[in-house]
Amino acid sequence: xxxxxxxxxxxxxxxxxxxxxxxxxxxxxxxxxxxxxxxxxxxxxxxxxxxxxxxxxxxxxxxxxxxxxxxxxxxxxxxxxxxxxxxxxxx
Amino acid sequence: xxxxxxxxxxxxxxxxxxxxxxxxxxxxxxxxxxxxxxxxxxxxxxxxxxxxxxxxxxxxxxxxxxxxxxxxxxxxxxxxxxxxxxxxxxxxxxxxxxxxxxxxxxxxxxxxxxxxxxxxxxxxxxxxxxxxxxxxxxxxxxxxxxxxxxxxxxxxxxxxxxx
Amino acid sequence: xxxxxxxxxxxxxxxxxxxxxxxxxxxxxxxxxxxxxxxxxxxxxxxxxxxxxxxxxxxxxxxxxxxxxxxxxxxxxxxxxxxxxxxxxxxxxxxxxxxxxxxxxxxxx
Numbered sequence: 001x002x003x004x005x006x007x008x009x010x011x012x013x014x015x016x017x018x019x020x021x022x023x024x025x026x027x028x029x030x031x032x033x034x035x036x037x038x039x040x041x042x043x044x045x046x047x048x049x050x051x052x053x054x055x056x057x058x059x060x061x062x063x064x065x066x067x068x069x070x071x072x073x074x075x076x077x078x079x080x081x082x083x084x085x086x087x088x089x090x091x
Numbered sequence: 092x093x094x095x096x097x098x099x100x101x102x103x104x105x106x107x108x109x110x111x112x113x114x115x116x117x118x119x120x121x122x123x124x125x126x127x128x129x130x131x132x133x134x135x136x137x138x139x140x141x142x143x144x145x146x147x148x149x150x151x152x153x154x155x156x157x158x159x160x161x162x163x164x165x166x167x168x169x170x171x172x173x174x175x176x177x178x179x180x181x182x183x184x185x186x187x188x189x190x191x192x193x194x195x196x197x198x199x200x201x202x203x204x205x206x207x208x209x210x211x212x213x214x215x216x217x218x219x220x221x222x223x224x225x226x227x228x229x230x231x232x233x234x235x236x237x238x239x240x241x242x243x244x245x246x247x248x249x250x251x252x253x254x
Numbered sequence: 255x256x257x258x259x260x261x262x263x264x265x266x267x268x269x270x271x272x273x274x275x276x277x278x279x280x281x282x283x284x285x286x287x288x289x290x291x292x293x294x295x296x297x298x299x300x301x302x303x304x305x306x307x308x309x310x311x312x313x314x315x316x317x318x319x320x321x322x323x324x325x326x327x328x329x330x331x332x333x334x335x336x337x338x339x340x341x342x343x344x345x346x347x348x349x350x351x352x353x354x355x356x357x358x359x360x361x362x363x
Contacts, residue, residue, distance in 0.1 A: 001264050005305065008271030012297065015278035027287050027344040034334070034336055035294045035320050038329060039274065047323060049309055057321040058109070064325055068332035072339060079343045109324075111317045140284040170292055173272065183354030184289050207334035210295035213288070215341045225351060227292045227342065232340040
């Protein structure tokens, strides 16, 4: 059952990655990457149960925090770069 | 000073919960050293004033969370329906400034976070007068205009107020 | 009893995965950035809660459950902040939302 959950989360992660690699504006991509990151946290947690190694939860916990800080950092960078230039238009 | 002690104690409690090794003196001491270091850094950064939570808030928070959780479940159902059945539940993106009746920054922050946490609505800008909200449909914006959440947060903030 | 618990946790896990897939589909289906933000919100809130909750039911009362609860707490504290920062940055950069008043564009499919 955990295998099914892991597989399902992997599918969601793959969809998010496809969305992020499609042409589009930069905010859509950050959104998809953010989703990929939070699903990674869930995946690590579920995988820890699948392999019966609850230590994985510590990694998931750390990853949840790192993901948040990473997204905010990327946003700051994009905000600064886009401060002068106009953004790519949607589609 | 009392805030510092609270911060240190709660950090150490957090460390104990995460480590799960409560029998080794060396590990306990190392945990104590790291929490002391973090508390010292927090003190040097002068961020402790941000931690001043009104005591009454803690008592009212669980009830608010329970209410918010139910709202989040309802909002999730709504958005998922709109994703899978676009013909029966069409989207109508709407953006509007909504009034916020909270008096403190903390209250407004709780309100804006609650708006964003319920799928279908995202708080974009916030100032003294209100919140700029983007909603997936005109219905969810109308719901927020009904101000049930606004009143709840205000009541959470000052204990009476609202209805 | 353990069969009931298993059933509960499996239902929660499957429900969480379903919400995750729904959110991902919404990411493709909704017409503009701001509406996609709401689709991502589904996967950040109830999807995470159901999956972590399902794991919690499996773990029972233990430190493992407490850690899972902390993961959920962190996700629920950080995801609105990230969404808000993303939306605010996009609006500041001049990315205008498509609103229903002007037109109601059909989904992209």
